[in-house]
Amino acid sequence: MGRAPCCSKIGLHRGPWCTREDTLLLKYIQAHGEGNWRSLPKKAGLLRCGKSCRLRWVNYLRPDIKRGNITPDEEDLIIRLHSLLGNRWSLIAGRLPGRTDNEIKNYWNTHLSKRLISQGFDPNTHKPLVVQQDKNKRKTTTTNNSDRTSKSKLIVEVSEKPKIHLPKPIRFTGTTSFPLPRNDSFESDQCNTTSTALDKPWSGFVDCGNNDRGNMAGFLDDDDHDDFVNVSDFECRSKFLGSEGDSCLEKLYEEYLQVLETNHDADLVQVGSVDESLLIW
DNA sequence: AATACAAGCAACCGCGGCGTC
């Protein structure tokens, strides 16, 4: 299947967006809605490729984007979701209202993965790192940033694991009710987590305390979901990726939504006011 | 104050999935 370039790149602007470009894009989308990214730049009077416009909108201009630091509760949720979903940032972002996949990905790479490593956990598997004595079997890894600069001081040892070829991740389509559309905003960052995932990052969704907390991170505590207890990452992912896993996770997510519903009203007031104060236009 | 280094983040790139013809 051939893949045409997204657009002719001759004469198109690249790099950082200026205020004027932002305004043009914003006004066009406000008037016509998003979509048709290929033709949008021309119609909006922008010398950008459609991809660039989409990215700018999704990651910066969208009105429902929550600005400001990632809260500890959001961190907690990101870690737990990552333990379950892996690097599927868009799926993770779909569960953090107002946060973009890019933001979460960056935050993970710059903060959370390093923190997990410093606490002795493999950020990929969320399991404790194993220090092996045999140097021949040892593999040193660095963080992404460090790889780029080769100046890392964060060198860790990870256990050599047999390669497991996971089934390809499933991209959810509109026919699946599980994922929230990006624009779905249930306006809740108010989970009152009492123990962070960093305490036991390998535990994924399992060791979340009791449901009485009524927090987001604990929404998988239900006994129905013991499938995820003490299973390897591979098993966990396989369950998720398989048809059985889909329905299971869908069920879990419904419970999650119910939890959010309980805090919905209060959240709307608080988050709404914050968002309003942070709007730049 | 100047320079070097590190960290953070916005943006780009290429790939793959899906819909249409």
Place this chain on the structure above:
DNA sequence: AGACGCCGCGGTTGCTTGTAT
């Protein structure tokens, strides 16, 4: 069935800002 076009995703890059020397 295959070609094509569009869209969205994850990985990566490189610029900007902050901090240390």
